[in-house]
Amino acid sequence: METIRKVNLAEKFSLIHERRSPKVAGELNGQHVKLVKMKGEFIWHHHDDEDELFLVVKGKFVMELHTGNIEVNEGEFIIIPRGVEHKPVATEEVEIMLFEPVGTLNTGNILNDFTRDTETI
Amino acid sequence: METIRKVNLAEKFSLIHERRSPKVAGELNGQHVKLVKMKGEFIWHHHDDEDELFLVVKGKFVMELHTGNIEVNEGEFIIIPRGVEHKPVATEEVEIMLFEPVGTLNTGNILNDFTRDTETI
Numbered sequence: 482m483e484t485i486r487k488v489n490l491a492e493k494f495s496l497i498h499e500r501r502s503p504k505v506a507g508e509l510n511g512q513h514v515k516l517v518k519m520k521g522e523f524i525w526h527h528h529d530d531e532d533e534l535f536l537v538v539k540g541k542f543v544m545e546l547h548t549g550n551i552e553v554n555e556g557e558f559i560i561i562p563r564g565v566e567h568k569p570v571a572t573e574e575v576e577i578m579l580f581e582p583v584g585t586l587n588t589g590n591i592l593n594d595f596t597r598d599t600e601t602i
Numbered sequence: 603m604e605t606i607r608k609v610n611l612a613e614k615f616s617l618i619h620e621r622r623s624p625k626v627a628g629e630l631n632g633q634h635v636k637l638v639k640m641k642g643e644f645i646w647h648h649h650d651d652e653d654e655l656f657l658v659v660k661g662k663f664v665m666e667l668h669t670g671n672i673e674v675n676e677g678e679f680i681i682i683p684r685g686v687e688h689k690p691v692a693t694e695e696v697e698i699m700l701f702e703p704v705g706t707l708n709t710g711n712i713l714n715d716f717t718r719d720t721e722t723i
Binding site for chain 2: 484485486487488489490491507508509510512514531532533534538544546548551552553554556557558559560561562565580581582
């Protein structure tokens with residue numbers, strides 16, 4: 482049986498030096514827990530088959546949506562359903578915990594310089 | 603299309619008055635985000651088909667396992683794989699965010715006074 486370990490979010494975030502590159506911190510029920518640091522504007526994209534949860538661990542960001550922008554602060558989460566175009570924007574560095582299915586691409590339907598392979602941390 | 607709203611964890615927890623009764627705060631990819639307050643000893647149980655994530659939002663608790671106990675503090679999470687017997691214990695009130703498949707019963711393979719229907723908050 483695999484060893485069960487707890488994960489300390491602050492400790493894991495301290496190991497992340499590249500922004501916009503989600504790192505896998507846990508896996509359960511076919512879902513990944515990912516940690517990502519972000520600053521600046523991401524790109525407009527959507528995920529065809531995956532809903533995505535963003536929980537702000539530190540800082541804040543704005544989720545731009547075609548229906549209006551939503552500021553997500555520390556201790557808040559937002560769920561973006563599959564198919565919904567979104568663009569995260571952070572004026573200052575923000576630490577975000579993501580829940581999404583294994584295999585979710587960070588840039589969704591777009592492949593560009595922001596696209597990253599998923600690595601474990 | 604459903605309206606997208608953010609969820610503030612502290613605000614939701616302030617609405618929870620019953621301990622050991624997980625409330626659904628979000629749903630994505632067939633998974634539930636649940637919020638629960640706990641104090642005292644829960645029961646030994648396991649889940650046959652569901653892995654379960656416990657993220658401590660406020661306070662701390664001890665996850666008792668047959669392989670040893672693990673203290674989970676604020677800002678830490680632990681994933682209990684399906685089939686693994688566990689018993690959460692909190693000496694002081696703790697606020698926990700759970701991530702688990704829709705339909706997961708709080709007492710797993712056990713039905714007793716601690717068993718609760720899942721309600722949305």
